[in-house]
Amino acid sequence: xxxxxxxxxxxxxxSAVAAARIAEAGHDVTGVHLALSSxxxxxxxxxxxxxxxxxxxxxxxxxxxxxxxxxxxxxAERFHRDVVEDFVSEYAAGRTPNPCLRCNEKIKFExxxxxxxxxxxxxxxxGHHARLVDGVLSRSVDPAKDQSYVLGVLTREQLSHAIxxxxxxxxxxxxxxAARRGLTVADxxxxxxxxxxxDGNTRAFLADRLGASEGPIVDxxxxxxxxxxxxxxxxxxxxxxxxxxxxxxxxxxxxxxLSVEPVSNTVTVGPRTALEVTxxxxxxxxxxxxxxxxxxxxxxxxQLRAHGEVYGCRAQLSGDDLHIELDxxxxxxxxxxxxxxxxxxxxxxxxxxxxxx
Amino acid sequence: MGTAYLDHAATTPMLxxxxxxxxxxxxxxxxxxxxxxxxxxxxxxxxESRETIACAVGARPSExxxxxxxxxxxxxxxxxxxxxxxxxxxxxSAVEHHAGLDPAQWLADxxxxxxxxxxxxxxxxxxxxxxxxxxxxxxxxxxxxxxxxANNEVGTIQPVQVLAAIAHDHGIPFHTDAVxxxxxxxxxxxxxxxxxxxxxxxxVGGPMGVGALLLARGVDPEPVxxxxxxxxxxxxxxxxxxxxAGFAAAVxxxxxxxxxxxxxxxxxxxxxxxxxxxxxxxxxxxGDPVDRLPGNAHFSFPGCEGDALLMLLDAKGVECSxxxxxxxxxxxxxxxxxxxxxxxxxxxxxxxxxxxHTSTEADVDRLAEVIGNVVERARRAGLT
Numbered sequence: 001x002x003x004x005x006x007x008x009x010x011x012x013x014x015s016a017v018a019a020a021r022i023a024e025a026g027h028d029v030t031g032v033h034l035a036l037s038s039x040x041x042x043x044x045x046x047x048x049x050x051x052x053x054x055x056x057x058x059x060x061x062x063x064x065x066x067x068x069x070x071x072x073x074x075x076a077e078r079f080h081r082d083v084v085e086d087f088v089s090e091y092a093a094g095r096t097p098n099p100c101l102r103c104n105e106k107i108k109f110e111x112x113x114x115x116x117x118x119x120x121x122x123x124x125x126x127g128h129h130a131r132l133v134d135g136v137l138s139r140s141v142d143p144a145k146d147q148s149y150v151l152g153v154l155t156r157e158q159l160s161h162a163i164x165x166x167x168x169x170x171x172x173x174x175x176x177x178a179a180r181r182g183l184t185v186a187d188x189x190x191x192x193x194x195x196x197x198x199d200g201n202t203r204a205f206l207a208d209r210l211g212a213s214e215g216p217i218v219d220x221x222x223x224x225x226x227x228x229x230x231x232x233x234x235x236x237x238x239x240x241x242x243x244x245x246x247x248x249x250x251x252x253x254x255x256x257x258l259s260v261e262p263v264s265n266t267v268t269v270g271p272r273t274a275l276e277v278t279x280x281x282x283x284x285x286x287x288x289x290x291x292x293x294x295x296x297x298x299x300x301x302x303q304l305r306a307h308g309e310v311y312g313c314r315a316q317l318s319g320d321d322l323h324i325e326l327d328x329x330x331x332x333x334x335x336x337x338x339x340x341x342x343x344x345x346x347x348x349x350x351x352x353x354x355x356x357x
Numbered sequence: 358m359g360t361a362y363l364d365h366a367a368t369t370p371m372l373x374x375x376x377x378x379x380x381x382x383x384x385x386x387x388x389x390x391x392x393x394x395x396x397x398x399x400x401x402x403x404x405e406s407r408e409t410i411a412c413a414v415g416a417r418p419s420e421x422x423x424x425x426x427x428x429x430x431x432x433x434x435x436x437x438x439x440x441x442x443x444x445x446x447x448x449x450s451a452v453e454h455h456a457g458l459d460p461a462q463w464l465a466d467x468x469x470x471x472x473x474x475x476x477x478x479x480x481x482x483x484x485x486x487x488x489x490x491x492x493x494x495x496x497x498x499x500x501x502x503x504x505x506x507a508n509n510e511v512g513t514i515q516p517v518q519v520l521a522a523i524a525h526d527h528g529i530p531f532h533t534d535a536v537x538x539x540x541x542x543x544x545x546x547x548x549x550x551x552x553x554x555x556x557x558x559x560x561v562g563g564p565m566g567v568g569a570l571l572l573a574r575g576v577d578p579e580p581v582x583x584x585x586x587x588x589x590x591x592x593x594x595x596x597x598x599x600x601x602a603g604f605a606a607a608v609x610x611x612x613x614x615x616x617x618x619x620x621x622x623x624x625x626x627x628x629x630x631x632x633x634x635x636x637x638x639x640x641x642x643x644g645d646p647v648d649r650l651p652g653n654a655h656f657s658f659p660g661c662e663g664d665a666l667l668m669l670l671d672a673k674g675v676e677c678s679x680x681x682x683x684x685x686x687x688x689x690x691x692x693x694x695x696x697x698x699x700x701x702x703x704x705x706x707x708x709x710x711x712x713x714h715t716s717t718e719a720d721v722d723r724l725a726e727v728i729g730n731v732v733e734r735a736r737r738a739g740l741t
Contacts, residue, residue, distance in 0.1 A: 030668070069668070069671060069672070071664060071667075071668050072664075072688075115665075118737040118738035119668070119669065119734060119738045120669070120734055
């Protein structure tokens with residue numbers, strides 16, 4: 001049955017090929033570019049990521065080549081409120097948010113999906129590299145490009161209206177297909193970093209919005225103040241570079257950020273071994289996989305950040321908290337990041353990391 | 358599936374007379390500035406076209422300056438007169454097309470101009486007292502006044518003749534953008550008393566990429582384009598003889614049939630308004646209910662987003678416009694509706710339907726058939 005599909009088109013190669021594939025499959029496809037800034041220049045002037053005027057033109061040109069109608073939807077207010085402001089306030093609270101995850105959850109598969117459904121569409125398609133079979137999400141066949149992690153926050157209801165046409169292809173195959181289809185974005189560079197931070201300097205972006213606020217950097221072993229920082233929000237658990245510690249540590253080893261404490265504006269550092277955690281508590285659980293909620297402990301794997309390592313673990317839901325016991329210690333586990341649980345390649349659920357020890 | 362094209366104010370199909378006149382020239386060689394036979398032949402085409410247009414719009418041939426279209430003509434009038442007059446104040450209506458507002462704003466940003474927007478009433482009309490009061494604040498420093506003949510979005514007709522007379526009381530040149538008016542309203546350059554008037558080819562059934570600025574004798578803007586000195590040094594550039602021939606044929610035909618076309622379109626337009634009201638009882642008609650372009654119907658649909666309406670209508674084969682300008686593709690609430698005192702939500706929920714020479718009852722039927730469901734659906738989406 002032909003579906004009415006809204007294809008979100010960023011202006012990049014992935015979403016262009018995704019739209020082309022579903023149109024070719026006989027669905028009634030409409031391309032929509034999401035304008036995430038009411039003044040595109042204010043976010044990005046180069047061609048490094050999304051949100052430029054060139055990107056919206058690239059998307060429109062791709063839609064013309066595919067032969068589908070194309071519109072621009074202004075999502076700037078929602079994006080600013082639900083993604084950018086959330087990003088800033090999460091950092092201010094000492095956590096490390098993943099804005100891409102948040103954008104999928106709140107913009108693409110909430111604001112856009114809700115509007116699309118109200119307007120008579122059946123589904124939203126994107127160029128994410130992930131597979132979706134019968135509403136069950138799993139990893140792309142291209143492990144280097146897999147984006148199932150940033151989609152792991154979607155509910156079953158959201159996934160039931162999603163289409164990811166690229167999950168069975170590698171990035172190289174997608175580019176080759178784009179060239180074959182005459183899409184000029186075939187060799188357009190991949191986007192990186194955070195799309196709304198023009199120069200990639202997250203600390204400066206946060207400093208502009210949160211202001212400088214000097215505080216101590218404390219060594220966890222000695223309890224001594226070993227340096228000062230201009231704002232605890234600029235640090236992330238596991239971070240090693242840019243600490244500007246002005247004396248060597250007592251054990252002579254490099255120092256890593258162990259914790260960020262916004263109330264006392266303190267950054268605590270310590271040796272790498274002190275970063276190791278095996279026990280994680282995560283909140284806001286989403287159970288979107290094929291199995292029910294794990295009220296009993298289950299054995300599975302967990303990914304703790306985008307493109308991060310995968311750990312064997314035991315997971316159990318008690319109340320609204322997900323308790324994860326890792327089989328081997330992990331480092332750099334930051335509050336605010338998503339913990340996505342997998343059974344093999346299949347996503348079974350996710351939650352937001354609140355604490356680790 | 359056929360479509361109902363209800364966006365003639367954006368562009369209207371070329372008239373057969375214009376296609377014929379233009380294509381007859383496309384295979385010919387000759388630069389109207391050349392001295393040899395081919396040049397003379399081409400010059401004759403251009404000059405006859407100039408005479409045809411002048412005659413149709415109540416001007417002298419020497420008053421016609423060909424341009425690449427309405428935008429260039431507006432730029433030439435506003436920038437050119439500002440530079441020539443060496444005075445700071447530009448008085449321009451708040452509901453002008455961006456081709457008028459943006460050059461004025463650019464002059465303010467870069468060249469020391471002071472732009473003063475003339476307020477409009479709830480129908481989008483500039484009142485004579487508004488202009489009188491604005492001039493009186495410092496009459497000697499006014500470079501020019503610019504008020505369009507009829508508004509491209511809501512269709513309201515401006516009292517151009519009265520406004521021009523007020524400007525003339527102070528010796529101030531008056532420009533009007535008559536792009537939408539020509540072919541729909543009786544337009545006479547001489548009788549209106551304006552000093553400069555913009556017209557465009559593709560809005561009257563001619564080709565795109567050609568237009569003209571009518572300039573009364575003694576009105577000498579500084580040029581925007583410098584080069585070969587064509588068009589009495591006001592607008593350099595090789596004249597596009599085929600486009601000019603098509604433009605002239607379109608103006609002549611459109612003006613000749615104007616009365617009958619306007620009568621027919623206003624009946625059709627009133628029918629369109631009635632039937633949209635029947636389908637959507639709370640719809641609001643924008644612009645002057647009487648003194649408006651005969652082919653224009655502009656509505657606000659409470660609780661809807663204009664771009665959602667447009668998309669849903671497009672899917673049903675009805676082509677219209679939100680009428681608002683796009684900045685980087687993101688629809689902004691129309692400055693025209695905001696100037697008329699509407700709030701942002703109402704301005705964003707607006708659509709323009711514009712009829713032209715090929716419009717039929719079937720187009721209106723098509724719209725009437727789908728508009729009720731489309732509005733209902735857009736309302737649901739608007740509330741999410």
